Amino acid sequence: MPRLFGTDGVRGLANHDITVELALSLAQAASVVLGKGRFADGRRASGRRPVGVIARDPRVSGEFIAAAVAAGFASSGVDVLDAGIIPTPAAAFLIGDIKADFGVVISASHNAAPDNGIKFFAVGGTKLPDEVEDRIEAALGQQKLAPTGVEVGRIRRFADAEDRYVVHLLSTLPNRLDGIHVVLDCANGAAAGISPEVFTDAGAKVTVIGADPDGYNINDGVGSTHLDVLAAAVLEHGADVGIAHDGDADRCLAVDHLGRVVDGDQIMAILAVSMKERGLLAENTLVATVMSNLGLKVAMAEHGITLIQTAVGDRYVLETLNEQGFSLGGEQSGHVIMSAYATTGDGILTGLHLLAEMARTGKSLADLASIMTVFPQTMVNVRGVDHHKLKSDDVIAAAILTAEQRLGSTGRVLLRPSGTEPLVRVMVEAAHQELAEEIAESLAGVVRERLSF
Numbered sequence: 001m002p003r004l005f006g007t008d009g010v011r012g013l014a015n016h017d018i019t020v021e022l023a024l025s026l027a028q029a030a031s032v033v034l035g036k037g038r039f040a041d042g043r044r045a046s047g048r049r050p051v052g053v054i055a056r057d058p059r060v061s062g063e064f065i066a067a068a069v070a071a072g073f074a075s076s077g078v079d080v081l082d083a084g085i086i087p088t089p090a091a092a093f094l095i096g097d098i099k100a101d102f103g104v105v106i107s108a109s110h111n112a113a114p115d116n117g118i119k120f121f122a123v124g125g126t127k128l129p130d131e132v133e134d135r136i137e138a139a140l141g142q143q144k145l146a147p148t149g150v151e152v153g154r155i156r157r158f159a160d161a162e163d164r165y166v167v168h169l170l171s172t173l174p175n176r177l178d179g180i181h182v183v184l185d186c187a188n189g190a191a192a193g194i195s196p197e198v199f200t201d202a203g204a205k206v207t208v209i210g211a212d213p214d215g216y217n218i219n220d221g222v223g224s225t226h227l228d229v230l231a232a233a234v235l236e237h238g239a240d241v242g243i244a245h246d247g248d249a250d251r252c253l254a255v256d257h258l259g260r261v262v263d264g265d266q267i268m269a270i271l272a273v274s275m276k277e278r279g280l281l282a283e284n285t286l287v288a289t290v291m292s293n294l295g296l297k298v299a300m301a302e303h304g305i306t307l308i309q310t311a312v313g314d315r316y317v318l319e320t321l322n323e324q325g326f327s328l329g330g331e332q333s334g335h336v337i338m339s340a341y342a343t344t345g346d347g348i349l350t351g352l353h354l355l356a357e358m359a360r361t362g363k364s365l366a367d368l369a370s371i372m373t374v375f376p377q378t379m380v381n382v383r384g385v386d387h388h389k390l391k392s393d394d395v396i397a398a399a400i401l402t403a404e405q406r407l408g409s410t411g412r413v414l415l416r417p418s419g420t421e422p423l424v425r426v427m428v429e430a431a432h433q434e435l436a437e438e439i440a441e442s443l444a445g446v447v448r449e450r451l452s453f
Contacts, residue, residue, distance in 0.1 A: 002388075004140075005133040007313040009119030011108055014061030018116045020068045027072025027104070029139035030120055033132065034102040035078065049153055053103035053121075055083040055091035055161075057190040057248045060215035061116045062106045069104055069118065074153035076145040083161035085213075087190045087249030089346035090165040092125035096343060097164055099123075107190070107248040110225050113216050125343040126322075127315040162194060169198050169349055172341045174278075177355045178203035181239040184351075185230045186211040187223025189247035195348050199243075202352060207237050219246065224253045224334055224347075231259035241358065241365045243351040244334075250314075251334035252347035254354060256366040264334040265296040267354055269372040271336070272328055273303050274357045280327060280340075281305065287320045287329030289313070290414055294429050299372040312416060314345045375411065376433035378440040380426040385451035387417035387424045399446045403428070403439045411436065415443065424451070 004010055010026065012018050035050045052073045056062035062085075070080045081100070083091060088105045095103040101123055108115035120128050120136070128136075147153075182204050186192040192211040199206045209229065210222035222229055224244040234242040234255050242255040254262040268286060275281035285306040288296060292309065300307045308326075310316040314335040321329050321339045330336035335345030342349055358365060390396065396415070403413045411430035418425055426444045430436035 004137045009117050011117035013114055014116040023065045023068035024072040025140050026118055027069040028076050028144040029136045031076030031078050031145055032139050033135045049077055049079045050101040052078045053081050053083055053095050053100045055086045056106035058085050058213035058215055059113045059218050065106045070155050074155050077147040077151050078153040080155040081158040083158040085190055086161055089250050089342055089344050092121055092344045093165055093168055094161055095121050096125035109248050110219055110246040113218050166198055173356050175356055175360050176203035177359050180355050181205040183207045183233045183239045183242040185209050185222055185244040187219050187245050187247050188213040188217045191245040191249035209233050224251045227261050231255045235259045245347040249347045250345040252350035253334040262369045264330055264332045265293045266369045266372050268330050269299050270368045272305055282325055282327040285326050287317050287326050289331050292332050293377055294375045295373045375429045376436045377429045378436040380440045380444040382424045382444050382447045385424055389451055390417055390424055393450050395450055396446055399443055
């Protein structure tokens with residue numbers, strides 16, 4: 001049976017895969033696993049009930065899923081603080097800030113509105129390791145906590161959630177953003193109520209798009225998966241830079257004043273070099289995933305920065321940051337973790353610090369991004385295949401070896417099953433775009449032939 005948790009929580013079609021029953025059961029199971037120091041009847045050795053924070057993005061299904069999670073927590077003896085619609089990184093920060101015992105975010109990130117997801121955070125606002133998620137999944141079929149009377153949890157509004165997060169973001173900035181005109185694309189998501197306020201308070205001139213969420217339009221033609229819209233807005237308004245978030249605002253992608261995309265790898269390169277210059281890059285090391293462009297590795301070597309690569313998923317980047325004490329890491333997709341200020345990817349925080357570097361140096365984003373040459377990269381998503389058999393197929397392995405030999409040191413190949421969708425991702429980098437596309441399509445054809453249902 002496939003594992004319930006993917007690379008970023010439990011995700012699927014709301015009211016089909018992510019049901020009220022599942023949300024309730026997951027919250028009850030998580031209360032058992034994450035509620036430490038508890039007596040059998042739900043009381044805590046400390047004399048107080050555990051506290052859980054709940055947040056969500058604005059998609060309509062989040063309303064009934066959050067209600068089910070709140071019911072699961074409260075019926076398990078957990079006091080619930082409902083933060084409403086706020087970014088995922090805001091929830092992670094708040095869990096640590098108020099010393100809550102755990103929390104959950106209801107979001108499907110960059111996915112379309114019909115999808116949703118449930119992401120748990122442990123004490124301190126950190127994502128759960130695989131083994132803890134497995135324990136929650138195992139607890140689904142076991143006896144739930146059922147306290148009564150005064151031990152039943154309460155559900156209250158987290159009234160100052162946004163204000164706490166805004167103050168935190170502004171406190172991290174090394175300098176103001178005066179003189180910079182930014183277009184913010186909030187993806188009709190969780191950033192809409194916070195990001196424009198923060199950038200304005202930091203001194204930037206702000207033009208906003210994608211900031212009218214109605215529960216159904218999240219990520220719909222806007223946000224980090226539709227950068228052409230942001231690029232057009234930057235050119236139309238003559239802005240210096242554009243910043244795009246995804247639905248739950250844990251990503252940041254950018255475009256320069258010419259409308260050219262600056263992806264997560266380039267953003268990490270800019271921040272890493274800046275932090276090294278200012279003595280803030282621990283061990284002169286950047287942590288990225290195997291999906292990062294080969295150009296990032298080359299650029300970091302040129303600047304005396306070590307690049308460590310992990311499995312795909314910002315949780316694995318975070319594990320490496322925490323275990324080895326590094327200060328910066330992230331993904332090409334725009335999840336960037338600045339561990340001095342956040343326990344997860346934070347799109348608003350990243351955007352603020354990217355603009356702060358522009359203001360500090362007086363350079364355009366185009367100039368800053370030029371420190372990294374992006375190798376041509378092609379990604380093909382192969383759907384309708386049994387991705388569980390990918391690693392065991394000898395024919396696919398032979399095809400990958402042949403492709404790698406053809407590319408030599410000027411490119412690379414990566415095939416991996418998606419952690420959030422039933423498909424195989426085929427990624428190829430090469431010195432020339434045509435070669436990358438040719439090899440990627442060839443490998444995708446082998447995957448279809450070998451793994452199709």
